[in-house]
Amino acid sequence: MSKETEQLRRWVEEAKYIVFFGGAGVSTESGIPDFRSVDGLYHQKYAFSPETILSHSFFMKKPEEFYRFYRDKMIYPGAQPNACHKKLAELERAGKLKAVITQNIDGLHQAAGSKEVLELHGTIHKNRCMLCGKAYGLDYIRQSEGVPKCACGGIVKPEVVLYEEGLDEDVLRRAVDHIRAADLLIVGGTSLSVYPAAGLIQYFRGNKLVLVNKTPTAYDGEADLLIPEKIGEVFSAL
Numbered sequence: 001m002s003k004e005t006e007q008l009r010r011w012v013e014e015a016k017y018i019v020f021f022g023g024a025g026v027s028t029e030s031g032i033p034d035f036r037s038v039d040g041l042y043h044q045k046y047a048f049s050p051e052t053i054l055s056h057s058f059f060m061k062k063p064e065e066f067y068r069f070y071r072d073k074m075i076y077p078g079a080q081p082n083a084c085h086k087k088l089a090e091l092e093r094a095g096k097l098k099a100v101i102t103q104n105i106d107g108l109h110q111a112a113g114s115k116e117v118l119e120l121h122g123t124i125h126k127n128r129c130m131l132c133g134k135a136y137g138l139d140y141i142r143q144s145e146g147v148p149k150c151a152c153g154g155i156v157k158p159e160v161v162l163y164e165e166g167l168d169e170d171v172l173r174r175a176v177d178h179i180r181a182a183d184l185l186i187v188g189g190t191s192l193s194v195y196p197a198a199g200l201i202q203y204f205r206g207n208k209l210v211l212v213n214k215t216p217t218a219y220d221g222e223a224d225l226l227i228p229e230k231i232g233e234v235f236s237a238l
């Protein structure tokens with residue numbers, strides 16, 4: 001174990017109100033690639049950037065193309081929670097961790113057993129008819145073809161926050177409340193460049209801000225502890 005991870009282990013032991021803030025890097029170790037990292041085959045299959053396809057205006061204009069990309073790149077039904085998800089759930093059961101705030105939409109924290117999960121960008125597991133509001137699960141989206149339709153004829157839209165759409169205010173408020181109350185804030189698997197991540201961590205009042213990220217972030221200078229290692233390895237050592 002590195003001396004940084006050892007330091008984090010001691011802080012976790014002492015802490016009474018741990019909050020974890022995570023990004024795409026948490027899920028890549030479960031085999032879910034960051035959709036922003038475009039692979040080699042991408043340009044043969046899609047004429048638009050992921051950010052364009054995942055925007056509200058694109059969804060409204062070209063829903064067939066949106067769902068082709070969405071089923072292909074956003075849904076990984078075989079993905080399982082990794083060591084980071086599992087350790088966070090364990091820390092919550094032990095009463096030490098109070099919330100997981102995530103930018104991920106895959107539901108893996110809940111699959112690992114976490115209860116207080118604030119999904120800033122929504123979830124692939126909830127979908128809703130745009131006309132009548134009827135709720136649908138993930139299987140309905142996976143098993144439908146083209147644009148998924150409700151019995152009433154409306155489009156069934158994922159409850160995922162698209163570009164150009166606002167975040168859920170209740171989720172944001174609860175995230176801020178937890179960060180304000182935290183005595184240990186662990187940020188993992190995010191470069192903190194995606195809105196509103198960087199703004200949220202400004203609410204932290206404690207003196208134990210830990211960044212676990214393999215590559216540098218713009219906030220490395222503000223961290224009380226920097227661990228440039230694989231997140232799964234760090235958490236399995238805690």
Ligand code: ZN
Binds near residue numbers: 129131134
């Ligand atoms: Zn409907």
